[in-house]
Amino acid sequence: MKKKKPKMRRNIATDVVHGKQILTDLKTRALSVPIYQSAVFTFESAEAGAAIFAKEKKGYFYTRLGNPTIEAFEDKMVYLEGGEAACAFASGMAAISGTVLSICNSGDEIIAVYPIYGCSYSFMVDILPRWGIKVIWAKSDNFLTNVRKSLTKKTKLIVIETPVNPTIDIIDIKATAELVHKNKALLAVDNTFASFYNQKPLDLGADIVMYSATKYISGHGDTVGGVVIGKQDFINYVKDYTIRDLGAIISPFNAWLLLRGLRTMAVRMEAHNRNGLEVARFLEHHPKVSRVRYPGLTSHPQYQIAKKQMLNFSSMIAFELRGGREAGRKLMNSVKLCVCAVSLGDAATLIEHPASMTHSSYSKQALKESGISEGLVRISVGIEDVHDIIADLEQALKHC
Ligand SMILES: Cc1ncc(COP(=O)(O)O)c(C=O)c1O
Incomplete structure (x- = not known):
């Protein structure tokens, strides 16, 4: 009998270097992903352009709606984090605000961990109420009890950081996900402090992972960026509406710097x-x-x-x-x-x-x-x- 070839299991240290495939640009076989520093991509013909716009054909046409360097970063993040799809953003704050605005409507409620990063806090205190979205704070000590008390029929989303910025409190992701899902709400985890190298929220039951990629993913303090990873339908909405119409895209150069950061992660x-x-x-x-x-x-x-x-x-x-x-x-x-x-x-x-x-x-x-x-x-x-x-x-x- 022919011996079955054992499935090769790679380690995370290998994955951050190579991603899913060593060469991301199969046309030129460039080892480093090229920076497609172009706002516009041309159409072969008027018919091809119309087909791309109608989503009958895949193709790039305008960097706010898709760029090969940005996609290479998103693909690598999906590979490393798990999940179905990713969307890169101009900053961590764009990723967080983009996530909340993609999910919540006027009249909805969100529960957020307290404390939370200063700008996430001001976004939730100063901006969200103007759009009719109510924020209920759940203190990080005794978090589960606080969430349980605050859940209502209107709760759409729970936002946590763990470790919490700046107190380094720890929130139980699995227990929170179970509680939140019973209420048919979603759990989004800002995983900036731990990084996917140390913590995998999706494996623990979270629905969405958000990052300030400016931090450990970049690693060199030379770029600002953000990324969100989650289910395909959710990311489709984020790209087709939130990114397209609010426009908080990352630049191809910054996406390339983040790809470079990942290699030494x-x-x-x-x-x-x-x-x-x-x-x-x-x-x-x-x-x-x-x-x-x-x-x-x-x-x-x-x-x-x-x-x-x-x-x-x-x-x-x-x-x-x-x-x-x-x-x-x-x-x-x-x-x-x-x-x-x-x-x-x-x-x-x-x-x-x-x-x-x-x-x-x-x-x-x-x-x-x-x-x-x-x-x-x-x-x-x-x-x-x-x-x-x-x-x-x-x-x-x-x-x-
Ligand atoms: C936990 C956390 N989330 C989000 C952000 C915002 O990220 P950015 O500065 O990339 O917008 C920060 C920034 O320090 C942060 O510490």
Whole structure:
């Protein structure tokens, strides 16, 4: 009997380099996806143009409605994340607002985790009510109970981040999906802090995954972009209406930079994961630090959930200094290697103060209610040598 050839199983580290196929441009056999920096694609004939517009024939005609470089990025994200289809956006905020506006109508309600990234918060507080969409906040501690209390017949969508920005709380994706689906609503997960390398929300039951691709996917802090992955019908709607008519497309060059970022994602994420844990352990034992939140520490209140749903713990840490806000200010002014800056997932270690920076759109009361204290510092641990990062934090902490 002929022996069956074993099915080759590839590892994620291979997948991020090659995607589904090594050569994405089979015409030229270019190894790197070419940048199709063209707004317009010509028609062979008037009939061919009409057939493309009528969707009887596949073809490119205008970059806002389709571009080969952007599609190569979307295809690779589908391959890496799972799911049926993807749509790239100009930024993470475009991906989040585009998702919500694609799903919700006037009169619908959404439930969102509290806290949430500052601009997601202001989008939901300042913009959505103008379109008749009500937002109900569910605090991240005791999240499931809070969601259960808030679900109504009008609930269309639940939006979560996990780990939560900036408090690094962990939300149980599987349990949330089960609860939400019983109510016939959808669950969208902003997976920016974990990345697909460490967490796969679709496998845990989520309906939609959203990213600020500006962060770990880019990895180099040199481009802004976003992406949404989900069911084919949903992505068709997003492309055919939301992207087409609101127009928040990514540029071919930025999509190409994200493709380039993906190729090194495995080695970068391994370094981020390793350094994140070491820096968290260092901070946890430092006498000037009163509290550390990192999902890989057993002291994290939701460590068991993190362990269950994350493959590894990424490099986002929140911590409080005993000296409060003033000590945090001194720390950020005293670092020499770490950089005082917002954003995250960069090769460089970035340190910031959420209350006055990424979450400054929150009122004083909202900061208090959502658990973002004045003394909270957020660090995105980079891929430098971890001894250098720790030595820098150690010398800076002497000033606090
Ligand atoms: C969790 C999270 N989601 C979304 C965004 C928005 O992404 P972008 O800046 O690419 O619009 C950010 C930005 O920091 C973020 O931290």
